[in-house]
Structures are given as structure tokens and as C-alpha cells.
Amino acid sequence: MKHELKLTMRILGIETSCDETGIAIYDERQGLLAHRLYSQIELHAAYGGVVPELASRDHILKTLPLIDQTLQAAQCTSKDIDAIAYTAGPGLVGALLVGATLAKSLAFAWQKPTIAVHHLEAHVLSVMLTDPKPSFPFLALLISGGHTMLIAAHAIGRYEIIGETLDDAAGEAFDKVAKMLELGYPGGPQVAKLAERGRPGRFNFPRPLCQAGNVDFSFSGLKTAVALAIQAAPSDPQTHADIAHAFEIAVVDTLVYKCKQALKKTGFTQCVIAGGVSANQRLRQAMQTFAHQSHAKIFFPPPALCTDNGVMIAYAGLCHVDARDHDHRIQVRARWPLDQLTI
Ligand code: KG4
Ligand code: ZN
Numbered sequence: 001m002k003h004e005l006k007l008t009m010r011i012l013g014i015e016t017s018c019d020e021t022g023i024a025i026y027d028e029r030q031g032l033l034a035h036r037l038y039s040q041i042e043l044h045a046a047y048g049g050v051v052p053e054l055a056s057r058d059h060i061l062k063t064l065p066l067i068d069q070t071l072q073a074a075q076c077t078s079k080d081i082d083a084i085a086y087t088a089g090p091g092l093v094g095a096l097l098v099g100a101t102l103a104k105s106l107a108f109a110w111q112k113p114t115i116a117v118h119h120l121e122a123h124v125l126s127v128m129l130t131d132p133k134p135s136f137p138f139l140a141l142l143i144s145g146g147h148t149m150l151i152a153a154h155a156i157g158r159y160e161i162i163g164e165t166l167d168d169a170a171g172e173a174f175d176k177v178a179k180m181l182e183l184g185y186p187g188g189p190q191v192a193k194l195a196e197r198g199r200p201g202r203f204n205f206p207r208p209l210c211q212a213g214n215v216d217f218s219f220s221g222l223k224t225a226v227a228l229a230i231q232a233a234p235s236d237p238q239t240h241a242d243i244a245h246a247f248e249i250a251v252v253d254t255l256v257y258k259c260k261q262a263l264k265k266t267g268f269t270q271c272v273i274a275g276g277v278s279a280n281q282r283l284r285q286a287m288q289t290f291a292h293q294s295h296a297k298i299f300f301p302p303p304a305l306c307t308d309n310g311v312m313i314a315y316a317g318l319c320h321v322d323a324r325d326h327d328h329r330i331q332v333r334a335r336w337p338l339d340q341l342t343i
Helices: 041-045 052-073 093-110 119-129 170-180 187-195 220-232 237-266 281-293 310-319
Strands: 010-015 020-027 031-039 083-089 114-118 138-143 148-155 158-164 270-274 297-299
Touching (some): 010 052, 010 093, 031 052, 041 052, 052 093, 083 119, 083 310, 093 114, 119 148, 170 187
Parallel strands (some): 083 114
Antiparallel strands (some): 020 031
16 A cells, blocks of 8 residues: 655644533644534533532543544544644643643653643634634734733734733623523623623613723623622513623623724734634624724634634644644643743
8 A cells, every 4th residue: 555645734632721621633734624522511500610620520531532532533543643732721720731641641652742732822823713814913802711811913922912801801701790690601602692682771881991091901890880780670581681781782892992992002904803702792793893894804713613622722733833842741831821832
């Protein structure tokens, strides 16, 4: 049998930074070959948020079977994998350690290199998995459960944080408001669903820091305003829907406004919205409306890849293929600034 000369890289990606176990195989030439995602939502739902120790234990149970399934679905074996990319941070330290340890162990057994991936960079780069895609440089609004920041993305691996939240992240605000309204976890999709039935105009919440002249965010005051409104108003389903609606609009208005300011400040014309909250439909519509009224071009990741997944890790690994190493030390970073990419 004639051996084909291997010209392209094929990356196995492992994501375990929080409550999703995500595995993917991404081929440089053929693109995404297969991916699997296991969500721990049900496990944590009873607690109203992620319980770190339960998350780690569940990743231990799920990661290897999912890798097997993904290899099978991609019709390949370990021999076809050129490198193993894993989320090295930021995230829950125990959960990160599970992914990193499995990545390093498989790399040792299979004699393959590993690539440490920064979770937030992977979120930003997930926009490259759609068409049309932006070209560097661009502005990125990263809005997830743990982070809210505006980034000047100059090149792969070169990011400058130009604004960030002074307190809660946007996703965290959605989750906390969901808890106040006695909705399930994660709160973002549930608040958005309830907000669809909300009537505009009955409640009006602040647009935090929109007068401040900077591109930072603050969501804790907005959260308190929502808590006070819930306490003062009658506790019926329509009132809760009206509150959810007003809250969602306040967050969306604030995010759109800050993006406009950041585009002005940087002079960039492309804006990428990434991270779990970028799945929000009202935000997508508002950003598209803004794009139609201006010269800005807006890019979102495919909806299924907005929240945590293995595809973005495999893809980010491919982007950093030059950083692959054979080091067997297991190293993760619960906190890891995006503008200092060496682990
Ligand atoms: O990026 P992600 O999956 O995990 C982190 O890295 O944090 O983001 C999860 C966050 C959660 O706070 C969740 O409530 C929020 O994204 N989220 C949404 C929506 N879908 C997920 N927030 C608003 N609207 C949504 N449709
Ligand atoms: Zn994430």
C-alpha cells in the first residue's frame, strides 16, 4: 500500500474548564471531522450554579469515553492525530486539571505533542469557524459566564484588553437574575426565553457606565436594581417576564453602546462577539441593526459554538501549532490574563 505524505495537521481538542466536557478533531485541510459535547447542566441544576468538585469528578468520568466516540465518529485512530490541544486556563482549577492530565497522559502514551490553549482566545477564534470571517485586526467583545471584556485583537496570540467589567460578568448577571426569578441554571437562555413574553416599558433599568466615557462594564448595580424591582413588584408570571425583558434590554443596550465606543476608540471596522452570551438572540439582532446603520461589520460564532465546546479548543490549538511541546509537566492556570499568553 502506498503511504500518503502527510501534509496537514490534525488536532484533538479537549475542553474541561467548567461544566462542559467538549472533545473535537479538527483537520487543517478538511476542517471539523467530529465533535462531542457533554453538558453537566443537570448535575449542577439543583445547586443553582456549578459545584467545582462535582464538575471535576464528572469530567473524569466523561472525557475518555467522549474521546473514543469522537475518534470513531471521525473514523480515525490515535495514529492519525498530530497533536493534543487542551484548555490550560482560565477556569475551575480542578476541572482544568482533569483535561490537562488526560491530554498529557494520552500524549505520553501516543507519543504526541500537546498544545496549551487559552480558553478566552479559543472563544475569540471560534468566530473563524463561520463564513464570512473577520481578518485581523478586529475588536472582540468577549461575554461569558466568568468574563466580560473588550479586546483589540491584533493577530493570533496578540491581544490587548481595552475594557473589562469592574465586577460581575454579563453571563454571571444573567445567571444571578435567573436565580432571583427562580429560573433554572444556566440562567442566560432561561431569562431570554422569559423575556420574549415581557412587555416593554413597564420597568426601566440603568445602562451601567454608559455615561462614563470609557469602555469598561459594571453589572452588579443593574443586578441590584433588578433585585429591588422584584421585591417591590407583585410576584406574578407576567411581572417576572416584564422584569426579564427590561433586564435583557438594559444588558443588550449597554453591550451595543460599549462596542460602538470601542470601535470609535480603536478605529477598527470589524467587531467580533464571542462567549456564551453571544448566543443571545436580542443581542445578535441589536448588533445587526447597528451594523446596518454604520460601516461596522459584525461577526458571531456559529450559535452552537458560542458556549464552551471542544471545537474551539482544537481550532485554537491548530492556530498555535508552533507552540506544541513534549513536556510532561501538568500545568494549568485558574486565572490567566489574555494579554500574557505564555503559560
Ligand atoms: O462561554 P460560556 O459557555 O462559559 C464560560 O466560559 O463562562 O458562557 C456561559 C454563560 C452563562 O453565564 C450563560 O448564562 C450565558 O453564557 N448564556 C447566555 C445565553 N446562552 C448562554 N446569556 C444570555 N443569553 C443566552 N442565550
Ligand atoms: Zn467559555
